[in-house]
Amino acid sequence: MPQPDVYERLVSLRRRSATLGSVHRLLNWDQETYMPPAGAAARAEMLSVMAELSHKAATDPRLGDLISRCESDPALTADPVIAADLREMRRDYDLATRLPSELVAELARVASQAQQVWKEARAASNFKMFAPWLDRIMALVRRKAECYGTPPGGELYDALLDEYEPSARSADIEAVFTPLRGRLAGLIGEIAASRKKVSTRILTSKIPADRQHAFGQFVLGAMGFDLKAGRLDVTTHPFCDGLAPGDTRLTTRYRDEKFTDALYGTLHEMGHGLYEQGLPKSKRHGLPSAESISLGIHESQSRMWENFVGRSRSFWTWALPRARKMLGGAMTRATVDQLHAAVNTATPSYIRVEADEATYNLHIMLRFEIERGLISGNLRVRDIPGAWNSNFERLLGIKVPDDRRGCLQDVHWSFGLVGYFATYTLGNLYAAQFWEKINKDIKDLDRRLARGDFAPLKAWLNKHIHAHGRRYRADELCRKITGKALSADPLMRHLEGKLRPLYGI
């Protein structure tokens, strides 16, 4: 017998839990943007109380009970959207209840100290200072993975991947990463050997932050980011937070002497933001069908707008006349070709977050292998620098000079974030594979972009990706849209098609 009231109670509990999550997210956003420094201690207390309340809501036994009752109601499970929602609510509830709260608390405590040690170790460029803390973190992370349990047909590390990329398996990822790594390393080698140098001087002319901000806002509006349902602010580390229905916040940072940092940062976060604004939150707030699939799919949206749109020749064809007026400076004499070349250089460098579109993926694959080795036990923490440095040189052809520019550069591990890195490259791969399909569906896309007509692209993403929420898994969505499993080919076609002519190879 159908029990609509049971389902409604379930929806209302989920919605309440999502609302608590929104509050927590706003506290975080404010901490990064406008909170005065002396408010830090009180803010930590506020965040901790809200985290506790959120966790309590997510593990409320009534929630588990209501999910069970709905799962056994054929009137509900016959609806494919409700069925998918129930499947995802079950997943969330099981994940949340599987971790003992002492483990969560200990991980939070150790991570908060480890972050301090990591900062000092990085400043001193001394991995040995950080190693004992990373050992503790890894032991706790492994315990976490054991609580989740090795997924069927997978390895222990997959339990960690699964948090960020549901149902992903490292063996599948490896099967895509391996050809990508070989072809990318080859391409990078050819570029390094090429005589043609691409100038980036045009990017380093001084442009004041307020002009950059106005231009960024203009581009956001033109691309369809709804500024009545979102905003753009400044933080040290740019991010996007779809913190509540109708409230999606982007941040960027301005460097007077390199305006493309902020511009591409803004486009990147806007890609995330368009996804958040495209989710059916107004009707289904609190339900998985109004939430994003995975970090990889989220990243595919940000990379698409940043790299496939923003670094294209057509983007600059449209943007340059406006940039001349709004940015001034060197823009007044820049050409489309100059800008297109300057924003598409590919050069090996040490720091992941400063890497270009091509070499970036090699940074990721290095981390993926190291993490996998750490969790399987094939690699010990103290052996990280050696493994890092030798693999880095093999992949990127340059020698890591010190730990600061090597294995100490990322904050992730000190937070206990293991299994996260792979999603960055998955995002690039999904973006490329979707992009080929989009160009089949919208035949004149390039010409449209060149005249600033971004609406068909946004509408396509809304319809084929955003509207589904968590109804499909990432790999299912990929097959559904492109007819194929994820592959390295589209991304390599994209990079080679752009970089070979640019470097005359």
Added chain:
Amino acid sequence: MPQPDVYERLVSLRRRSATLGSVHRLLNWDQETYMPPAGAAARAEMLSVMAELSHKAATDPRLGDLISRCESDPALTADPVIAADLREMRRDYDLATRLPSELVAELARVASQAQQVWKEARAASNFKMFAPWLDRIMALVRRKAECYGTPPGGELYDALLDEYEPSARSADIEAVFTPLRGRLAGLIGEIAASRKKVSTRILTSKIPADRQHAFGQFVLGAMGFDLKAGRLDVTTHPFCDGLAPGDTRLTTRYRDEKFTDALYGTLHEMGHGLYEQGLPKSKRHGLPSAESISLGIHESQSRMWENFVGRSRSFWTWALPRARKMLGGAMTRATVDQLHAAVNTATPSYIRVEADEATYNLHIMLRFEIERGLISGNLRVRDIPGAWNSNFERLLGIKVPDDRRGCLQDVHWSFGLVGYFATYTLGNLYAAQFWEKINKDIKDLDRRLARGDFAPLKAWLNKHIHAHGRRYRADELCRKITGKALSADPLMRHLEGKLRPLYGI
């Protein structure tokens, strides 16, 4: 036998409750400052969940039980600070538990609709549209007063006053308001009859908002507002929120064509802000001894910095050279006398929030009488416009042209805020009475202000007012500081001493 653990548990429950309050306050602050418009519906849900959690924390029976156990522990009550804290915690708990939650919910629901109706009625300048809603509000507010109960030796209205001004009695307030009203009305009449006109033209020269903002920030810093533990933003209605320890936020609004609006708004909110920053929150967060006494005392702090400091000749002696540089425009040729005169005019006008320092109090007393009549039953809602208009003309000598500029101008009643208005004039009265004592304690205060030495004034307020938190009631504090009960004399001396020479009367 002392039970330190019981006391510690009590402190920790109160602190948690205060932390939830901080979260609620941040949600409000963000709603007024940076929230995108489309986030309003989700924000209402976030606020409502937090209000529910805050109310639950404030009425937690464990809290009541711990208070009782501490009250009967002589080892605790022997400490005067702890004893005062227990007295105030008892007060908070009793007030919070005395209102049935259905009444709170209904008042919130009716108020939210009444605010909409009020907006429409004000736009149409038609009190009759609003009257049925105000009737409902007043019935609920009266029920609220009955739940609190008529305080000993007082009347029903005092139960409402007590929420904002603990232990205040309308009879006592009337005893101060009556002579104030007579003397003020006389002074205003004399000014109206005087031939001397004071020019305000110097204030209406155009000054861009960003210059005003920089000047405002400069003044805040000079006066001792800690901008590392606070900030200044822009909202439609300026306010101050000491939302958490180390986090006090001020807002103002800029009109290019009248820079003193923002300047005095900023000084006003800064007065509140210095009080919040002066409370011993870092040590006693969550305890009454780290909270403000009453709205009247809070307002005394804002009015002191706005009117007693900011409208003084010495303030402009110090500020003008800096204003010349930072504001430019007409400031470059302004004189101290010109500015001092222009910011101290006294002219009857219709709108309370635009009224000057002197006539303002007549606006308040009118509302105080009307509210008191409504709660006692001597005045019916439908008779408000008649009572308003005739009293207004008697007090201020001008005829109210319509409801929009009369009894429909304030938002307070539509919110269910009854008993609040009086605290504005109480603030002016306390400020004046404290100011005389401060000038006795700091002999050369005026000369110090004229050279921008605000530290002794701030230190005095910190020591004699802020440091005590809620240890004393407002009237006790007044006697403790000035040796006398609150009186109309200091405020009248202040106003007459300034306005008589200015208008040559």
